[in-house]
């Protein structure tokens with residue numbers, strides 16, 4: 027894999043998951059800086075998204091002393107401090123320093139009684155990058171799931187808590203599921219309480235936020251028998267396929283939902299007919315799925331030219347029909363400008 | 364001019380025994396000696412301190428914080444006026460002992476404790492990480508002496524240390540060189556010849572042969588170096604010769620570590636003969 031300066035550290039990825047469990051405390055077993063930088067980053071991003079709650083993060087404050095003599099005692103102290111706040115759960119992330127000196131974090135956490143303590147062995151950069159952190163957090167938190175008889179609902183897995191459009195994307199998926207008469211039972215993990223995680227494994231279908239979470243989908247399938255869709259809906263065609271897949275998985279039938287959505291899509295395509303035939307130069311990230319772009323080029327008969335109007339495909343790419351509609355209105359504004 | 368030497372070698376091979384006797388012998392030559400134990404085992408200077416395990420630099424830092432420490436807290440005077448320091452470190456199995464050595468050097472540096480006619484660093488077995496290479500770095504010990512017997516495992520460790528010396532000798536700030544090989548005998552047949560041949564092959568020289576002698580254990584039971592316990596013994600004389608050879612040594616080499624097969628063949632040749 028090519029290293030990228032946009033990938034960041036596992037801690038940030040894992041924190042994006044754990045700090046979205048509202049009554050939990052996340053302990054970073056590492057130097058204060060790891061907690062400080064991530065706290066600032068999360069706080070600033072949440073602030074941008076009009077969320078004013080401060081992430082509950084504690085640091086075990088490793089210093090040179092702990093590096094030399096081992097940091098297990100410092101972690102113990104931090105955990106008992108965290109217990110004093112009576113959290114619903116404590117999530118423990120490890121920094122690269124803790125991983126390098128080989129602290130036995132699980133052994134320390136196993137001693138704690140009275141509150142679930144979940145170890146997420148992130149290992150700072152040693153555990154990979156941001157998305158590895160997200161994955162290991164989801165996998166670790168899934169230990170709190172209790173399973174149950176499939177009840178016709180859906181669980182969303184791995185929403186991107188730091189993306190600006192997270193709520194809009196959720197509403198879009200909710201709307202589409204509504205066309206099928208299906209409800210979301212659990213958002214794993216976004217703005218939930220620890221107790222809600224118990225419901226993990228009781229839905230009839232898991233829907234992953236994106237394909238890179240396939241490991242998590244597989245694991246949940248093995249553990250609870252829940253099948254999964256690999257991604258939120260992307261593209262016009264992709265959204266219709268999404269409806270049919272959910273309909274198949276839950277035996278709800280999807281013909282009516284699909285034809286309603288198709289009508290809506292036609293309306294949107296007409297609404298942005300001004301884009302038709304334009305010469306454009308579309309910037310996008312490297313991991314953009316190719317069918318998404320070719321569908322747009324075809325639908326609007328766009329001509330790709332080096333000198334064409336520069337348009338940007340957002341990363342991550344918009345979810346569902348509504349996401350496309352928002353993006354197209356931005357494109358139209360650019361063309362008008 | 365201050366001379367700084369470091370003894371490296373496999374665990375249990377006799378580095379501390381040899382270091383304390385060298386220090387004791389040097390003090391007998393009227394030199395001001397500082398011995399620094401760089402092994403979390405912290406027993407390097409015990410025989411100079413008549414059996415006492417002195418508080419370590421790392422213990423003191425842990426108890427008082429490194430700002431509050433003075434030289435008196437970490438430097439202790441033992442036999443013959445030799446000043447003794449133990450780096451210390453974590454309990455086995457936790458933390459990072461190598462970082463402890465680095466931190467110790469920072470403390471000693473700040474206290475201005477690293478001065479003497481001769482500084483003797485007694486360092487743990489293998490150079491397992493950068494921390495244990497610290498005495499060879501930044502211009503601390505310019506001369507490394509390898510302690511080895513004729514046993515393959517011990518030659519193997521010595522050969523590995525040559526790799527570290529070779530690597531560090533290339534750095535502009537370090538002037539670390541191999542001063543020679545000390546054969547601390549296990550009473551194997553042709554052992555002196557084997558270690559001498561090894562020394563030659565790596566581009567160095569056998570600086571002293573130290574016989575294996577029960578007087579070492581007797582001195583130990585009496586909590587003394589051999590130099591103090593039985594100054595008239597042959598063993599004490601061997602240590603004095605070693606000390607003199609080291610002081611007079613002008614030969615400093617960048618060693619050529621052997622390939623494993625070469626090393627094994629060498630040991631095999633001697634067993635077969």
Ligand SMILES: Nc1ncnc2c1ncn2[C@@H]1O[C@H](COP(=O)(O)OP(=O)(O)O)[C@@H](O)[C@H]1O
Nearest residue numbers: 374375376377378379380381574575576579580
């Ligand atoms: N020349 C020798 N003759 C007899 N015994 C020796 C000799 N050198 C070392 N020893 C014994 O070997 C043991 C280990 O030596 P030590 O100096 O502690 O090793 P190291 O510091 O390399 O770990 C000591 O208990 C000592 O009695």
Ligand SMILES: [Mg+2]
Nearest residue numbers: 378379402407
């Ligand atoms: Mg020793």
